[in-house]
Structures are given as structure tokens and as C-alpha cells.
Amino acid sequence: MYPVRMPRTPAHLFLATSLLAACASTPRRTASKDLRLDTETVGRMRHAASVGKGLRSVGPVVTSAVTHRLSDLAPVLLTLLESDNTLGEFEERLVDCARKSERQINDSLFGNRAPTREECGEELEVDGCGAPITRAMLLGQKKHALALQCAREVLEQLWPASFSLEQRYRYYPNAQFVETVSREAEARLIAQGYTRELWRTIKPDIVLHGDHDPRRSALTLDFKFPCPDTNEPRWTRYGENSAYAGSNQGRVYRDALGGEALMISPRTGVTR
Template sequence: MRLLVLLAMLQAGCLSEADESTLGMECGPRDLTPECCLKKNPGQWERCTGSSELARAAGVEKTSPLMKAAAVGTVVVMGAQAVHIGSAERRGVELAMDLFKKVEGEIVRCVRRAEQEVNDYHFGGKSPTWAQCQEVKVGERTTWAAYLGLLKHEMAWPCLRKALDKLLGKDRYLLHPRFYVNQQTGAWEHMPEDMMSQIVTHQGWSGLRGTIEPDIVLLDANNVVIHVYDLKFPCPKTNAAKWETYGQGDYWKDWFQGDLYRFALNVEPLLVSPRGGVSIPKGQ
């Protein structure tokens, strides 16, 4: 996954409560703490959940076809790429409508495919019930909702990368990029991977507090952000995909996640879920 160097930046062993709180702030309201940690540290189940039982279970599942499929194509290091956020004077050039429809269609297809593949593997093709979503899968911290959300995101990345490479090319999109406020200019900017690694090295995860990380960003030919998407895998599936609010202790307390994306990136952010496809939540 992203930034293999980060694996060496945290000490081995379980997370402390302080580590967990900073991981939660760093990831934003979408991610439960174990899910967020596992995104940054693939395979580090005991470190992220405090559960050696979960680590053992994950070790077994990694040999399964599902876990092998999720691992394909996830270890990708982004090269240096100048990404620009548009303004009122400098809007990005939209994709041609036929291409845009194909791109969104492929994004939805990959999300639904990830949903189905994970449900097929764990629930025989059925969707988990509300009660199952709340159950702790293994250990003491990781619920099925958190585990499934993580795994479905991971299953979607290779599909998305393949589809977007074909339709747009490698330089016209970003998967889970990070953006931050430049303290000198007050403007939002894209955070390169090397900058992120330096921050984590010297400040820990709390150094990333206040940054945002949408799942998919589309760029025009001049690397200007033109579309932003966030993947949601509600558990149970009957729950509506929605933006959450940043809570107590978060840098952007009381902001809706979607409102912050809109403010920071100057585009209308969209949600993508298996049941709802591409959507803008009502009232948000």
C-alpha cells in the first residue's frame, strides 16, 4: 500500500490510547481507528487492533484467494506530481461527457464488485445484518463493520487503478491523496509522499492532523483537480451513504466531511456506495 517507509516509523507492538486518538484524527470521520491504521500499515493487525488473535486470523486469511486478490496492485508509490486546486479564475477543464460517464460507471462497478466479492467470501453472497455489523469479528476492538469497510476498500483499489489507467492514464487521477493547508500562504495544497513521510518521521501521526484524504481525485490535463469521490460501504447495506461530522478533538470539529472537501478542493465532492452509486447526500 502507500508509503512502505511508514512501516518502519512506528514501534512494534500494540497501539497506545494516545496513538489511537491521533490515528483517528489523522484519518477523519470516515474511518474507524483500526481500519484507518490498517490502511497505513497493511498486515499490521496486532499493532492496529491490539489483538494477537486478529493477527493470527488475518495471517490465515491472507492465504485465501480473497486476500491475495486484495493485495494485487496495492503497493504503489506515487511519483512526484504537481497537483493544483482550481479557483474562481482557474477552473479545471472538465472531461468530455461520454468519458466522464464511463469513468463514473467504472468507479461504481469497482465499488459494487468489491462489495459483492467480500460478501460472497464471508457471508455466502448475503449482506451482513445490522447485528452482525456491530459484532466484534476477532479480538476486542475490530467490528465486522470496520473489518468489512477496510477489506472492501482494499478490494476496490486494484479494480479502480486498472479501470482509470485505461480510461484516463496514470497521470490523470490519484487514489487516496492527501491535502493540507500551507501555513505560509493559507492555501490548500497537495501533500507529496516524501513530505508526508518526513512529517510522520519527525512529528508522528499527530503531525498530519487537519489534513484530508479523499479516496479518488480526477485531474485535467494541467493537473487541476476537477472531481473528488469518497467510497462508502455502509454496514448494513440498507444504511444510507453519508458524510460524517468531525467530532470532539478533531481539527475541523463540527464540519461535515463533504463540506470540508468542497471548501478545500473547490469542487463538489461525491459519495460512491454499492447501493446508491454516485450521489450527493441530501442536506449535506
């Protein structure tokens, strides 16, 4: 069985997709609250090309602090990965991806320290809908791009079934129906101006499939890079103008794709 290979499309397409989808669903007066997820997605694509040369060495990898939680939080993986040792390595290496990415970006921009709370909260840009983009969001975007590159290598080596990276899904909660949205469909919807069609969509970082059905998840994972790093990682809550108002990412991922949904962050590792 082979990983799902998603077609590579220029970063500006993903930038346009996220901005248009966000503008279609959120009025200007609530943009800063409701556009947080979309802005993260936009920035990841914006910076992917600039950091696309892979991870450099960033010092010794610390794995001793990793508490193996996947066997408890997602026991189905024990069946798919066949042994607890393999599952432990799988978890440690994904957490390492988050830690390396955090360390590399922080080192390159701040030297041997993490950004302060004040630096994290500084507004540096605005997006296409006029919502502020903070330093925390831009840092998270850069770290996501590196972490996903690293995660692809881990998955190709250790995950025995198919997987998807940043696959967009259209989910209808009332009908309990989910479908994949291809890169080509995204481009076509943008070109035709049907941005409302992108409003009812989700885009997890990693979806691990137990078989070859890209609409079903054995486990869904999102990288989280809190800023400052003393903050706890959390799922983004959907605002009142979202198709999933009143819920959060993790709950929608579970409802839509069927598997457990977990976060990976540098300091706390794998959490629900």
C-alpha cells in the same frame, strides 16, 4: 497527460501514520467517535497487501440500475471527458468497482448473502488508541482496497488528465491554503515524532484533476460501503477534537480542493 503515480510504500507505514495521527488529536474518552475516519484509513492499508492480487470474476456485472448522475452533480466532467457517452461509461465502471468489491468480500466471508446488522456492529479488535474496531469497519477496509485497485484501471483508461489516489493533504481553513503531503514526508514526520503535523490533514480516495495541479480538484470521490447494506452512505462527521470540528468529509474536501465531492456506493451509486 499522465496520471499522477504515487510511490508505493509498505502497508505498515500507512498503518503507523494513521494511528499516530489519530492518537495525537483524540483523547481516549472520545476515541470511538472521533477516530472512525482514521481507523478506516488504517485498515485499508492493513489489508491492501492481503487482497493485492486484483479482482476475480464475481458474476455478471449489473449496470442497468445505474442512474447517470455525474453529468448533473459534476457538469465540469462533460467538458473534460468530451461526451456524455464517455461520462456514462466512466460512472458505470466506477460504480461497478464498488459493486464488485462488495460482492467479492461478502461472498468470501458470508457466502451468498450480506452481513446482518448484528454482524456489522460486532466489535472484533481495538486500534492503537484503544478505540473499538467493528466488523463493519474491517469489511469496509477490505472493500476499499479492492475498489481502489479497480478504480485505478478505470482512471488510467478513461480519465484524460492527472489523478491522485489516497493523496494526503494538509489544509488550513482560515488561510484557505492546502498543500500535498508526500509519502516521504509522512515517514519523516513519524520518525521525528511530529504527529501533530498529521492532525490537520485529509486523505480522499480519489482526486481527479483538471490539469497537473495536484492541489486542485475537478472532482473528489470517496467509496462508501455501508454495513448493513440497507444503510444510506454518508460522509463521516469530524468530532470536536478534530481540526475540522463541526464539518464533514465532503464539505472539507470541497473547501480544500475546490471541486465537487461525491460518494460512490454499491447500492445507491453516485450521490452527494
